[in-house]
Amino acid sequence: MTVTKGSLLSLLFISALLAFSTGLAGDLQVYPVRHVHNQQGLDNPVDYVAGSGYYGRMKVYMVELDSRWETDTPGIYYHNGFLGFAFDSTFYLDDLGGSIDRTVIWDAATPGYGDVTPENLMAIVVLTDMSQSTPASSDTIGGSAHPFDAYYNDACAAATIDEQWFNTVNDDFTHSVFLEEGTASWCPSCPAMAQQLNYAHDFYTDYPFFYAAMVVDMDVSAANYMDATYDHNWLPTTYFDGGDTVWVGSTAWYNIGAMVQLCGDRVVPGFGLSIELAHLGGTEYEVHFTLTENQGPNQPPPPSGTLQSYVGGNCQLTVSTTDPEGDQVSYRFIWEATDTSGWTDPTGSGEECSASHAWTAEGDYDVVVQARDAWGFESSWSAPATVIIHSYMAGDPSGDLKINILDATYIINYLYKGGSAPNPPAAGDANGDSKTNILDVTHIINYLYKGGPPPIYP
Ligand SMILES: [Ca+2]
Ligand SMILES: [Ca+2]
Numbered sequence: 001m002t003v004t005k006g007s008l009l010s011l012l013f014i015s016a017l018l019a020f021s022t023g024l025a026g027d028l029q030v031y032p033v034r035h036v037h038n039q040q041g042l043d044n045p046v047d048y049v050a051g052s053g054y055y056g057r058m059k060v061y062m063v064e065l066d067s068r069w070e071t072d073t074p075g076i077y078y079h080n081g082f083l084g085f086a087f088d089s090t091f092y093l094d095d096l097g098g099s100i101d102r103t104v105i106w107d108a109a110t111p112g113y114g115d116v117t118p119e120n121l122m123a124i125v126v127l128t129d130m131s132q133s134t135p136a137s138s139d140t141i142g143g144s145a146h147p148f149d150a151y152y153n154d155a156c157a158a159a160t161i162d163e164q165w166f167n168t169v170n171d172d173f174t175h176s177v178f179l180e181e182g183t184a185s186w187c188p189s190c191p192a193m194a195q196q197l198n199y200a201h202d203f204y205t206d207y208p209f210f211y212a213a214m215v216v217d218m219d220v221s222a223a224n225y226m227d228a229t230y231d232h233n234w235l236p237t238t239y240f241d242g243g244d245t246v247w248v249g250s251t252a253w254y255n256i257g258a259m260v261q262l263c264g265d266r267v268v269p270g271f272g273l274s275i276e277l278a279h280l281g282g283t284e285y286e287v288h289f290t291l292t293e294n295q296g297p298n299q300p301p302p303p304s305g306t307l308q309s310y311v312g313g314n315c316q317l318t319v320s321t322t323d324p325e326g327d328q329v330s331y332r333f334i335w336e337a338t339d340t341s342g343w344t345d346p347t348g349s350g351e352e353c354s355a356s357h358a359w360t361a362e363g364d365y366d367v368v369v370q371a372r373d374a375w376g377f378e379s380s381w382s383a384p385a386t387v388i389i390h391s392y393m394a395g396d397p398s399g400d401l402k403i404n405i406l407d408a409t410y411i412i413n414y415l416y417k418g419g420s421a422p423n424p425p426a427a428g429d430a431n432g433d434s435k436t437n438i439l440d441v442t443h444i445i446n447y448l449y450k451g452g453p454p455p456i457y458p
């Protein structure tokens with residue numbers, strides 16, 4: 001996958017960041033966590049029982065978009081500062097195919113953040129596979145090992161107020177990726193990573209990932225969680241997707257993008273995961289999340305329909321595909337290299353969907369279409385259908401973009417009365433046989449008065 005941002009603005013942005021990032025590439029600087037609390041386990045641990053189902057942990061992180069916590073650099077604040085879990089539990093899906101649908105209430109006043117504003121709040125739901133772990137550590141500094149059992153994330157979704165959003169699955173990502181930034185407000189090496197995470201998130205808009213700043217000296221629940229989960233020792237340390245990648249110290253935004261890509265490549269079961277966040281009034285918020293096993297729609301065939309038209313003429317194209325779970329399906333088209341449509345309104349699995357487009361220049365255009373199900377899973381793009389856009393309308397030798405009796409008269413004048421030729425000549429070929437003769441007159445008259453077929457291109 002490549003970053004598809006070619007605008008001059010982006011290039012300037014990259015140049016500026018490269019210059020900035022060079023300054024970060026010096027000595028690795030980290031600081032040990034100052035432990036001021038006791039390590040503790042999960043709120044609701046469930047012993048693992050071997051079985052055929054899926055053993056998972058679902059957490060809902062409540063984060064403050066523009067964090068109240070300032071980094072060690074005056075004026076630079078964290079983003080997505082962790083305020084607590086609205087939900088944290090392990091669970092089983094007896095067999096893949098089971099589902100979860102939960103609504104929970106989170107009171108911002110309980111952990112002492114009753115002053116958070118609804119517009120500055122985001123809920124992030126993270127699904128972790130608890131059935132298997134991988135040994136991991138943050139022991140790259142001074143040979144001091146801090147091993148932990150890494151349980152990787154399989155899905156993630158985030159919503160701000162009055163939004164619903166989904167775990168993203170497409171050709172480039174098997175799931176949305178989640179990062180935890182272990183950091184502290186007193187730590188001199190931490191502001192750089194906080195800034196680079198923010199840059200990375202702003203820049204890689206095509207990459208589905210979210211992160212939370214776990215500011216361990218400001219929020220005791222963040223500290224307890226980071227201890228219990230990661231034996232968190234160095235500041236800053238960023239844990240990608242539950243420890244699939246552990247990055248100790250700061251790094252540049254483009255390295256963060258590369259690590260997000262690697263995590264997003266990991267093969268995971270397909271999960272539809274949605275979350276929505278609502279303000280109940282006062283300090284109370286409602287978080288609704290759902291989980292189900294899911295697969296994306298099948299790759300659609302090339303679109304069919306009007307495959308020849310004229311400059312400015314509408315082409316109507318039709319497509320349909322099926323979804324393995326029978327979910328409703330939306331479509332989007334790439335009409336031209338830089339022109340991708342929005343998603344259509346959902347239609348039933350297997351039902352036809354139509355969309356139209358008008359081109360502004362003659363030429364051959366390869367149109368492709370992609371499907372997305374109700375869980376946001378995207379299909380592969382279809383093979384292309386070639387649309388040919390002519391400089392003229394078929395059967396319109398008069399060139400006024402209308403077909404009427406004057407076009408029949410035009411051809412008769414040209415054929416028998418020394419009138420001027422259609423321009424281009426093919427505009428007089430109403431029946432598409434690559435010749436202009438009396439049969440084209442008949443074709444137009446049949447179309448106009450006898451319910452015959454419209455003029456066609458050769
Ligand atoms: Ca589906
Ligand atoms: Ca005409």
Ligand SMILES: [Ca+2]
Pocket residue numbers: 428429430431432433434435436437439440
């Ligand atoms: Ca003809």
